[in-house]
Amino acid sequence: MLELVDLSHTYGSYRAIDRVNLKVAQGEVVCIVGPSGCGKSTLLRSIAGLIKPTGGNVLLDGRPVDGSPENLAVVFQDYSRSLYPWMSALANVGLPLRRRGLDKKRREAAAMAALEQVGLAGAAAKFPWEMSGGMQQRVSIARALAYQPKLLLMDEPFGSVDAQTREELEDLTLRVCAHHGMTILLITHDVDESVYVGDRVVVLSKAPGTVVGDLPVQLPGPRDQIHTRELDAFVRLRAEVGRLVRGMTPHRNGVETR
Amino acid sequence: MRRATSGVLRFWIVPVTLVLWELLTRMAGSPFFPPPSRIAGQFYDMWLSGPVSQLLLTDSALDTFGPSLGRLLAGWTIAGVLGIALGVALGRIRGLADYTDPVLQFLRALPPPLLVPIFFVLFKVGTPTQLAVIVFGVIWPVLVNTTDGVRAVDKGFLETARVFQFSRYDILRRVILPSAMPKIFAGLRLSLSLALILMVVSELVGSNSGIGYSLLYAQQSYDYAGVWAHIVLLGVLGLLFNALFLVAEGRVLSWHANARRNV
Numbered sequence: 367m368l369e370l371v372d373l374s375h376t377y378g379s380y381r382a383i384d385r386v387n388l389k390v391a392q393g394e395v396v397c398i399v400g401p402s403g404c405g406k407s408t409l410l411r412s413i414a415g416l417i418k419p420t421g422g423n424v425l426l427d428g429r430p431v432d433g434s435p436e437n438l439a440v441v442f443q444d445y446s447r448s449l450y451p452w453m454s455a456l457a458n459v460g461l462p463l464r465r466r467g468l469d470k471k472r473r474e475a476a477a478m479a480a481l482e483q484v485g486l487a488g489a490a491a492k493f494p495w496e497m498s499g500g501m502q503q504r505v506s507i508a509r510a511l512a513y514q515p516k517l518l519l520m521d522e523p524f525g526s527v528d529a530q531t532r533e534e535l536e537d538l539t540l541r542v543c544a545h546h547g548m549t550i551l552l553i554t555h556d557v558d559e560s561v562y563v564g565d566r567v568v569v570l571s572k573a574p575g576t577v578v579g580d581l582p583v584q585l586p587g588p589r590d591q592i593h594t595r596e597l598d599a600f601v602r603l604r605a606e607v608g609r610l611v612r613g614m615t616p617h618r619n620g621v622e623t624r
Numbered sequence: 625m626r627r628a629t630s631g632v633l634r635f636w637i638v639p640v641t642l643v644l645w646e647l648l649t650r651m652a653g654s655p656f657f658p659p660p661s662r663i664a665g666q667f668y669d670m671w672l673s674g675p676v677s678q679l680l681l682t683d684s685a686l687d688t689f690g691p692s693l694g695r696l697l698a699g700w701t702i703a704g705v706l707g708i709a710l711g712v713a714l715g716r717i718r719g720l721a722d723y724t725d726p727v728l729q730f731l732r733a734l735p736p737p738l739l740v741p742i743f744f745v746l747f748k749v750g751t752p753t754q755l756a757v758i759v760f761g762v763i764w765p766v767l768v769n770t771t772d773g774v775r776a777v778d779k780g781f782l783e784t785a786r787v788f789q790f791s792r793y794d795i796l797r798r799v800i801l802p803s804a805m806p807k808i809f810a811g812l813r814l815s816l817s818l819a820l821i822l823m824v825v826s827e828l829v830g831s832n833s834g835i836g837y838s839l840l841y842a843q844q845s846y847d848y849a850g851v852w853a854h855i856v857l858l859g860v861l862g863l864l865f866n867a868l869f870l871v872a873e874g875r876v877l878s879w880h881a882n883a884r885r886n887v
Contacts, residue, residue, distance in 0.1 A: 436789070442784070444780055448783075450781065451879050452802040461794070461798065465788070493879055493882070495885075509788075513788065
């Protein structure tokens with residue numbers, strides 16, 4: 367459903383991403399992982415229509431995207447700059463639904479249902495500044511769920527929360543996307559996270575970022591923070607992705623070459 | 625407990641000042657500086673000796689305060705609405721501020737009282753002129769602060785609005801304006817105290833009603849206790865308006881105070 371064709375972006379003379387090609391199928395969860403400064407965010411912002419790529423195309427369902435595409439939601443890393451502090455959680459989640467032509471009652475019902483799915487039904491009337499970081503990011507996820515996008519972009523969504531909350535949110539994401547059949551593109555610098563969450567892990571090289579690895583993740587579901595992470599397949603894949611991220615040539619015989 | 629004590633301590637200063645003032649003015653015995661007890665007496669006779677049905681206000685108080693407060697609030701409201709509207713336009717429409725800046729800076733530098741003769745020619749003598757003076761004088765803090773506020777909206781807030789494809793109206797009404805509201809309120813508060821000053825000034829120059837006119841009348845009748853009573857009245861009004869404004873601000877901007885406290 368999403369296709370990137372030779373997507374490139376240059377800031378002045380700095381090439382952030384260079385000819386990225388990627389195809390994402392409907393319902394797939396694809397993690398993009400790469401070292402810091404590899405243009406991950408540039409890639410996501412190009413797809414979201416927040417910047418205009420200087421080269422190449424973004425195709426959604428075969429049609430080139432110009433500006434912010436319809437039916438797309440983003441969960442940003444910095445929830446404090448994405449949730450509006452002058453609105454309650456419920457109002458924040460319901461706000462994007464105004465475009466969907468729903469009346470107030472139905473908007474609130476949909477927002478409430480989404481908050482329930484992320485376990486925040488009791489905090490609907492709270493304001494963002496009354497919540498912990500993890501709760502705020504749950505509200506962001508609820509906002510994306512209520513919007514029912516075809517494509518969900520997540521930009522280091524769990525980068526600003528503590529490790530325990532991070533695991534909870536990873537599981538929450540897996541659970542709700544299985545439930546909604548949503549296509550997700552998740553960007554992270556965390557190798558473990560990419561393997562744990564993704565159906566597929568795409569590795570970007572250092573800037574100018576380009577695809578250096580595209581690995582299917584074949585782990586039995588449903589995934590579990592303890593058991594999945596101790597599986598041989600998980601450990602092997604994590605090492606593989608780790609090597610690619612560090613710019614080493616992948617080698618399956620245990621001998622690494624630089 | 626400690627807060628209560630500090631409140632009592634703070635209010636000690638009021639009676640102490642009054643007693644000192646009373647002693648000094650009695651010793652000096654100057655007709656231009658009547659003691660506060662006489663000022664209070666005059667204040668009471670002029671304005672506070674009315675019937676209970678009028679909240680003790682005399683007819684003279686109602687006739688004097690009514691027009692003044694009406695002009696003050698009307699002028700401030702008009703300036704607020706115009707200032708916010710123009711400020712949003714200047715802050716959001718790229719290039720507009722660059723074109724209009726020299727003209728605005730010029731207009732802003734003009735002391736509003738000097739424009740009274742021109743407003744006399746443009747409008748009729750009386751309320752329209754006074755309103756014009758107030759609006760022209762107090763629009764600037766609102767305008768400048770609104771422009772600043774809408775320019776400083778966090779990029780993250782706007783990007784979220786773009787991704788979720790908010791309508792232009794929703795972006796303005798639900799993202800930009802609330803985000804700029806703390807600055808807009810700071811401007812409105814400044815304007816309110818300016819409006820009180822300009823209200824009096826405009827009534828001193830060309831008016832036959834209101835507090836300013838009444839002040840002038842007392843002065844011309846050599847009623848110095850009366851003049852001082854007017855000064856006290858203006859001080860009390862200023863305090864009152866500020867207090868009311870802070871209550872309103874506290875309600876509208878509670879999210880802002882709390883959000884900052886929790887960061």
